[in-house]
Amino acid sequence: MEAGKQERKLLLISGLITGSGILTVSFLVKGSLDHATGGTVAGIWLAFLFVHLFLRTTGHTGDPVLLPVASVLTGLGLTLLLRLNSDLFFLQALWLVVGLAGFLGTVVLFQNPGRFAGYKYVLGGIGLILLLSTILFGVDIGGHRSWIIVGPIRFQPSEFAKLFVILFLAAYLSERREVIAFATRRYGPLVLPQPRFIAPLMAVWMLAMVMLVAQRDLGSALLYFGITVIMTYMASGRFTYIALGAFLFLSGSILCYFLYSHVQVRVDIWLDPWKDPNGKAYQIVQSLFALGSGGILGTGLTYGYPKMIPEVHTDFIFAVIGEELGFVGSAAVMLIYLLFIYRAFRIAMKAVNPFSTLVASGLAVFLALQVFLIVGGVTKFFPLTGITLPWVSYGGSSMVANFILLGMLYAISEVRRNHEK
Amino acid sequence: MKNDLLANIRRTAYVLLGLLVILIIYISYVQIFEQDFLKGHSLNRRNIEAAATIPRGKILDRNGEKLAVSLPSKDEKGRFRREYPFGSVAAHVVGYDSVQYGKAGIESSLNGYLSGMNSLERSFGPLARLFGTKTGNDVVLTIDTSLQTIAYQALGNRRGAVVALDPRTGAILAMVSKPSFNPAELSAQWDNISSSKDAPLLNRAVQGLYPPGSILKIMVAEAALSERIATANSFFDCTGSLSIGKDYTLSEDNHTAHGHLSLKEALAVSCNVTFGRLALDLGRNKMEKTFERYGFVKPLPADLQESACKLPKFNNLSDGDLAQLGIGQASLLVTPLRMAMLADVFANRGVMMKPFLVQKIVMADGSVIEQYEPEKWISPANENLANQVAAMMIEVVEDGTGSAAQIRGIKVAGKTGTAENPHGDPHAWFIGFAPADNPQIVLAVIVENGGSGGGVAAPIARKIFLQALH
Numbered sequence: 056m057e058a059g060k061q062e063r064k065l066l067l068i069s070g071l072i073t074g075s076g077i078l079t080v081s082f083l084v085k086g087s088l089d090h091a092t093g094g095t096v097a098g099i100w101l102a103f104l105f106v107h108l109f110l111r112t113t114g115h116t117g118d119p120v121l122l123p124v125a126s127v128l129t130g131l132g133l134t135l136l137l138r139l140n141s142d143l144f145f146l147q148a149l150w151l152v153v154g155l156a157g158f159l160g161t162v163v164l165f166q167n168p169g170r171f172a173g174y175k176y177v178l179g180g181i182g183l184i185l186l187l188s189t190i191l192f193g194v195d196i197g198g199h200r201s202w203i204i205v206g207p208i209r210f211q212p213s214e215f216a217k218l219f220v221i222l223f224l225a226a227y228l229s230e231r232r233e234v235i236a237f238a239t240r241r242y243g244p245l246v247l248p249q250p251r252f253i254a255p256l257m258a259v260w261m262l263a264m265v266m267l268v269a270q271r272d273l274g275s276a277l278l279y280f281g282i283t284v285i286m287t288y289m290a291s292g293r294f295t296y297i298a299l300g301a302f303l304f305l306s307g308s309i310l311c312y313f314l315y316s317h318v319q320v321r322v323d324i325w326l327d328p329w330k331d332p333n334g335k336a337y338q339i340v341q342s343l344f345a346l347g348s349g350g351i352l353g354t355g356l357t358y359g360y361p362k363m364i365p366e367v368h369t370d371f372i373f374a375v376i377g378e379e380l381g382f383v384g385s386a387a388v389m390l391i392y393l394l395f396i397y398r399a400f401r402i403a404m405k406a407v408n409p410f411s412t413l414v415a416s417g418l419a420v421f422l423a424l425q426v427f428l429i430v431g432g433v434t435k436f437f438p439l440t441g442i443t444l445p446w447v448s449y450g451g452s453s454m455v456a457n458f459i460l461l462g463m464l465y466a467i468s469e470v471r472r473n474h475e476k
Numbered sequence: 477m478k479n480d481l482l483a484n485i486r487r488t489a490y491v492l493l494g495l496l497v498i499l500i501i502y503i504s505y506v507q508i509f510e511q512d513f514l515k516g517h518s519l520n521r522r523n524i525e526a527a528a529t530i531p532r533g534k535i536l537d538r539n540g541e542k543l544a545v546s547l548p549s550k551d552e553k554g555r556f557r558r559e560y561p562f563g564s565v566a567a568h569v570v571g572y573d574s575v576q577y578g579k580a581g582i583e584s585s586l587n588g589y590l591s592g593m594n595s596l597e598r599s600f601g602p603l604a605r606l607f608g609t610k611t612g613n614d615v616v617l618t619i620d621t622s623l624q625t626i627a628y629q630a631l632g633n634r635r636g637a638v639v640a641l642d643p644r645t646g647a648i649l650a651m652v653s654k655p656s657f658n659p660a661e662l663s664a665q666w667d668n669i670s671s672s673k674d675a676p677l678l679n680r681a682v683q684g685l686y687p688p689g690s691i692l693k694i695m696v697a698e699a700a701l702s703e704r705i706a707t708a709n710s711f712f713d714c715t716g717s718l719s720i721g722k723d724y725t726l727s728e729d730n731h732t733a734h735g736h737l738s739l740k741e742a743l744a745v746s747c748n749v750t751f752g753r754l755a756l757d758l759g760r761n762k763m764e765k766t767f768e769r770y771g772f773v774k775p776l777p778a779d780l781q782e783s784a785c786k787l788p789k790f791n792n793l794s795d796g797d798l799a800q801l802g803i804g805q806a807s808l809l810v811t812p813l814r815m816a817m818l819a820d821v822f823a824n825r826g827v828m829m830k831p832f833l834v835q836k837i838v839m840a841d842g843s844v845i846e847q848y849e850p851e852k853w854i855s856p857a858n859e860n861l862a863n864q865v866a867a868m869m870i871e872v873v874e875d876g877t878g879s880a881a882q883i884r885g886i887k888v889a890g891k892t893g894t895a896e897n898p899h900g901d902p903h904a905w906f907i908g909f910a911p912a913d914n915p916q917i918v919l920a921v922i923v924e925n926g927g928s929g930g931g932v933a934a935p936i937a938r939k940i941f942l943q944a945l946h
Contacts, residue, residue: 232481348520397493436502
């Protein structure tokens with residue numbers, strides 16, 4: 056029960072952080088804490104407490120850091136949303152509860168991860184369909200053509216596709232890692248894998264290029280291509296895959312740069328946003344102003360001007376953290392992600408079989424890439440890509456998908472414990 | 477083979493976690509080292525937004541009259557708009573504060589205090605909310621609005637400038653520039669104001685550059701005395717013109733021959749021949765030294781935003797130009813403020829005070845943040861010689877070209893100037909002080925292309941003296 060106690064303590068701390076954030080915003084914006092907000096926060100506390108108690112009383116022994124990390128990040132996201140737009144706050148709280156249910160369900164379903172490996176082509180197929188559906192039927196909402204509308208439901212399939220793609224890759228690669236590692240063919244000075252093992256890589260590469268061109272979605276293209284290349288490397292240990300992947304992506308991107316003006320614009324903005332600060336580079340320049348105006352300690356919650364940045368509640372939420380909580384706040388958030396990704400890799404290294412290891416490390420790699428791309432994007436470290444900041448940005452699909460991801464990691468972490476006993 | 481897999485994952489983890497650490501370091505660069513650039517960037521609207529929700533400090537005259545105040549906006553709750561009760565009268569001193577067109581004058585030079593943005597606690601981030609500056613600080617000027625108003629009215633519709641100083645302290649009592657503009661209507665009228673060929677935005681008192689003409693003779697007179705070129709008992713002969721070299725002749729206005737006259741009489745009638753002669757006798761070096769002695773190459777404090785005076789290249793001056801310089805012509809260009817300061821030397825026993833416009837800066841609760849004390853700037857002349865020149869300046873008004881500045885019962889000292897220039901009629905100048913035996917105010921008046929200094933500028937000076945000494 057050591058882990059259970061740790062989890063409870065950490066949840067208490069994260070709950071206090073959320074509570075103080077919500078109180079601060081409520082009092083500064085409205086002068087008091089209204090019943091709806093107070094009730095919502097109490098409900099979220101109870102939901103986390105319920106999940107915690109349920110897992111620990113039914114004998115689950117997963118990593119005690121995972122749930123508190125999600126709690127503190129969602130708490131921060133809720134605090135910022137209450138400050139930006141209280142309607143979104145309530146919706147996000149609702150999605151959080153749905154996400155927690157998804158988390159519990161995943162923990163229970165994923166107790167024996169190995170059995171998913173058998174359905175790898177089904178999983179891969181679903182992942183591909185989800186990705187293709189946005190390419191074919193995607194609807195533009197708020198500047199992203201990544202939405203699918205089915206009757207009353209609208210969601211972003213690419214948020215869920217990552218789970219299926221990672222499961223497929225883990226199953227495919229864990230089965231074939233020996234072959235992929237050693238089946239090479241020599242082309243003059245080049246030692247390349249045999250064509251039939253490069254084929255899936257090439258397929259994903261083409262998919263990524265289509266995303267880049269048809270959907271103008273550099274973020275997803277990089278994420279999905281990156282995860283494929285890196286997981287192939289992890290399974291095979293052959294650096295050739297990374298080199299080949301980098302070469303393919305770079306050459307493809309350079310080609311797109313010259314062929315398509317929107318790719319060109321993206322890159323030019325990144326190279327020098329001050330050339331057109333009121334036009335194409337408006338968003339990134341406003342984001343930089345927010346970060347710089349925050350300085351070291353920030354302006355304090357509610358004292359910044361986040362509404363000067365378009366799309367602030369989704370892609371640019373990190374800029375609000377930088378402005379109102381300062382470098383202290385933005386660095387703290389980055390360190391929380393760092394801790395989480397570290398834990399995910401640790402779970403991968405201690406997992407019982409290569410499939411679980413590859414699933415967990417795949418999830419860790421995906422999160423690391425996602426955080427790097429969006430935070431690097433809003434800080435101008437990297438060309439801007441429209442993706443969400445996990446657990447913090449507003450969005451139902453993203454919230455639920457990330458809680459399922461959390462559930463998968465949790466389940467893998469406890470299989471190891473059971474085994475050790 | 478399992479170990480192999482774990483080693484690959486470990487390597488991948490190191491690279492990705494390292495990438496995120498690099499990103500954190502980069503964010504620290506943006507938020508810490510680039511913060512001043514980003515905070516202060518002209519496109520960053522945060523400063524304007526913050527300023528609009530905090531009442532900006534008042535700008536007050538020496539008697540507490542309001543020159544600029546922020547009042548709650550009727551249209552937008554929680555915001556403030558700037559009002560200028562004296563409108564165009566003090567526009568160039570007070571300046572303006574426009575979202576689109578920036579700031580000028582005191583609104584610009586003391587923006588940090590007025591907006592409250594430079595308060596120390598601002599750098600404490602969220603902790604500052606505990607103390608919280610809710611309003612800006614008030615700026616108290618040395619200006620006397622009643623004198624300012626009289627000077628503004630006295631100039632009428634003519635282009636020109638007036639500077640009035642307290643001779644003992646250097647405090648600027650009035651600073652008028654015409655044509656003017658209404659700072660409250662600046663944004664609405666910007667196109668008219670900024671494109672007008674009369675340049676109403678130019679503060680002629682400190683930025684207008686003019687040839688001084690004959691008013692410079694008081695300095696040449698002092699230089700001649702101190703360099704022992706002349707004494708109080710020296711006499712000069714004026715035949716109406718002075719031939720220099722083969723082909724240059726310096727003439728009197730209307731070719732009047734002033735005849736046999738003392739230095740005092742020469743100043744009173746503004747004899748060009750005498751002062752051209754004196755400049756030639758002083759020579760290039762001593763003339764250059766004199767200009768340096770009177771501070772013409774020494775810049776004033778930056779908040780006065782003066783244009784630097786243009787001095788000729790003394791080494792290259794021809795004899796004709798040297799003689800012209802003695803009567804304030806040649807390529808010399810000065811500002812009205814500098815001419816008021818020149819007159820101050822003779823009102824203040826040889827000492828030129830440092831001119832200042834801001835008396836103090838006070839917080840909303842009345843506590844003083846900054847207090848400015850009078851300061852001696854330079855001492856170009858000794859007291860004895862300064863008093864001798866002052867006596868000559870009294871003669872100018874009592875029995876010379878400056879008689880239009882006479883006031884019954886009050887001794888006025890002055891010097892007129894009628895400065896030739898390439899833009900049309902001569903500029904009319906008057907500089908002087910009153911009462912001559914106990915100076916309360918020192919003045920410089922210029923009317924651009926106004927004609928004769930004695931006829932146009934001296935009567936304006938008289939009106940301002942009357943108001944100041946009533």
